[in-house]
Amino acid sequence: MTQGKVRVLVAKPGLDSHDRGAKVIARAYRDAGMEVVYTGLHQSPEEIVEAAVQEDVDVVALSILSGAHLALVAKVVGLLRGRQVDDVLLLVGGIIPDEDVEPLKAAGAAGAFGPGSNLDEIVAFTLANIRRRGA
Amino acid sequence: MELADKLLAGDRRALARAITLTENEDPAAAELAAAIYPQTGRARVVGVTGPPGAGKSTIVDGLTYLYRQSGQRVAVVAIDPTSPFSGGAILGDRIRMRRGTVDPGVFIRSLATRGHLGGLSWHTGSVIRLLDAAGFDAVIVETVGAGQSEIEIMRHAETTVVVLVPGLGDEVQAAKAGILEIADVLVVNKADLAGADRLAKELDMMLKLGQPPGAASGEAWVPPIVKTVATSDEGLADLMAATERHQRYLAESGRFETRRRRELTAEVRGLVRELAGQAACAWAETAGRWERAVTAVVARQSDPRTAAGGLVREFLERR
Numbered sequence: 001m002t003q004g005k006v007r008v009l010v011a012k013p014g015l016d017s018h019d020r021g022a023k024v025i026a027r028a029y030r031d032a033g034m035e036v037v038y039t040g041l042h043q044s045p046e047e048i049v050e051a052a053v054q055e056d057v058d059v060v061a062l063s064i065l066s067g068a069h070l071a072l073v074a075k076v077v078g079l080l081r082g083r084q085v086d087d088v089l090l091l092v093g094g095i096i097p098d099e100d101v102e103p104l105k106a107a108g109a110a111g112a113f114g115p116g117s118n119l120d121e122i123v124a125f126t127l128a129n130i131r132r133r134g135a
Numbered sequence: 136m137e138l139a140d141k142l143l144a145g146d147r148r149a150l151a152r153a154i155t156l157t158e159n160e161d162p163a164a165a166e167l168a169a170a171i172y173p174q175t176g177r178a179r180v181v182g183v184t185g186p187p188g189a190g191k192s193t194i195v196d197g198l199t200y201l202y203r204q205s206g207q208r209v210a211v212v213a214i215d216p217t218s219p220f221s222g223g224a225i226l227g228d229r230i231r232m233r234r235g236t237v238d239p240g241v242f243i244r245s246l247a248t249r250g251h252l253g254g255l256s257w258h259t260g261s262v263i264r265l266l267d268a269a270g271f272d273a274v275i276v277e278t279v280g281a282g283q284s285e286i287e288i289m290r291h292a293e294t295t296v297v298v299l300v301p302g303l304g305d306e307v308q309a310a311k312a313g314i315l316e317i318a319d320v321l322v323v324n325k326a327d328l329a330g331a332d333r334l335a336k337e338l339d340m341m342l343k344l345g346q347p348p349g350a351a352s353g354e355a356w357v358p359p360i361v362k363t364v365a366t367s368d369e370g371l372a373d374l375m376a377a378t379e380r381h382q383r384y385l386a387e388s389g390r391f392e393t394r395r396r397r398e399l400t401a402e403v404r405g406l407v408r409e410l411a412g413q414a415a416c417a418w419a420e421t422a423g424r425w426e427r428a429v430t431a432v433v434a435r436q437s438d439p440r441t442a443a444g445g446l447v448r449e450f451l452e453r454r
């Protein structure tokens with residue numbers, strides 16, 4: 001756990017225009033006492049990673065409904081590595097079929113949450129898995 | 136210190152981490168602040184304040200773009216309120232700040248108030264210094280949109296831009312909250328909506344009523360009123376010109392230096408109070424003086440001020 005507040009970036013990559021899920025998880029994180037940077041729709045992986053760096057977040061939570069989650073996660077992970085960001089917890093939520101969960105984890109997501117996921121569970125998982133960070 | 140060197144060399148992750156340490160009041164932050172201080176004082180700071188939803192973030196996005204066009208590096212500090220219920224916050228100003236997202240000449244940081252009142256976060260001043268030391272030419276600070284009591288931004292910004300919109304009964308509100316007194320530039324945003332001209336006229340009248348001596352001769356600054364439609368960049372070039380005119384006015388009239396000296400005096404004075412107070416309290420505690428002093432106050436034998444004065448005298452004369 002970091003000293004101070006947990007900071008989360010909730011981002012919506014891709015072209016779909018439904019940010020209800022993203023807003024719901026943003027509120028759940030806020031209600032759990034976290035500081036949530038919400039960036040709005042249509043974020044490119046480059047924008048997401050740059051925002052994660054500038055905002056110095058502990059968690060990047062991607063909300064993806066477009067079906068392109070595997071490609072997007074791989075891209076974000078690659079960009080994070082390129083910036084030597086290795087202490088951020090990457091999570092994905094959205095329309096994610098069960099069979100994609102393991103491949104997403106293999107690609108570098110710490111957690112993947114499909115449509116049936118429970119908000120409390122996601123928040124608890126997040127708090128339990130935040131990486132310890134050095135200055 | 137490694138972090139300070141990296142920050143001064145323009146490392147964005149180091150800058151971001153330095154801001155976090157500062158916000159969290161990490162012991163390393165004071166050392167860091169001291170290390171970078173000689174490299175500060177170069178950035179100009181513009182504050183943008185006004186009621187919720189007035190278009191502050193949209194305006195900041197437009198200004199950032201214009202500053203970039205003129206070759207300046209821009210940092211943005213965007214402040215949103217912490218929820219008093221959960222201690223969490225949703226920081227949403229980035230939604231409207233989309234043009235500089237992958238520009239290496241732009242750095243945007245969202246901060247939560249964490250219980251601080253007055254539209255800023257506790258460490259706004261220190262965060263501005265970090266951005267200044269990291270080499271940004273301009274730092275734009277967007278305050279919480281509370282619509283009142285945002286005077287504090289004046290302490291940090293050389294130029295304070297107050298954004299109002301038609302249709303909120305702003306004129307009256309503005310006068311009440313003293314928002315006209317803090318404005319160096321007044322913006323009537325959403326000029327595409329009905330009532331913008333009327334709002335601009337009313338503000339103009341109110342400004343004329345309260346005009347400072349020297350206004351007519353051009354010796355005192357009279358806030359210009361700029362009409363904008365931030366969503367389509369209309370009027371934003373005028374706004375940028377107005378902020379630049381104000382900065383020139385400050386520099387040429389010598390007010391820039393006077394103001395800076397005054398603010399730094401206040402900062403040092405505040406810190407002397409804080410540090411001296413801490414030292415005296417720590418001494419009184421370890422020297423076992425609290426109990427006696429407080430007991431006398433509880434028993435109505437001594438009033439609180441006399442008791443405190445006695446402790447301070449003892450502290451100063453201790454050996």
Ligand SMILES: Nc1nc2c(ncn2[C@@H]2O[C@H](COP(=O)(O)OP(=O)(O)OP(=O)(O)O)[C@@H](O)[C@H]2O)c(=O)[nH]1
Nearest residue numbers: 187188189190191192193231280324325364365366
């Ligand atoms: N019609 C119109 N809408 C505008 C204009 N400028 C901003 N808006 C809209 O007003 C809404 C609020 O804009 P923001 O820039 O988020 O306002 P803000 O003052 O930063 O809001 P807070 O940070 O929440 O206080 C958005 O939907 C903008 O698109 C304008 O000039 N005209």
Ligand SMILES: [Mg+2]
Nearest residue numbers: 191192228277
């Ligand atoms: Mg805003």
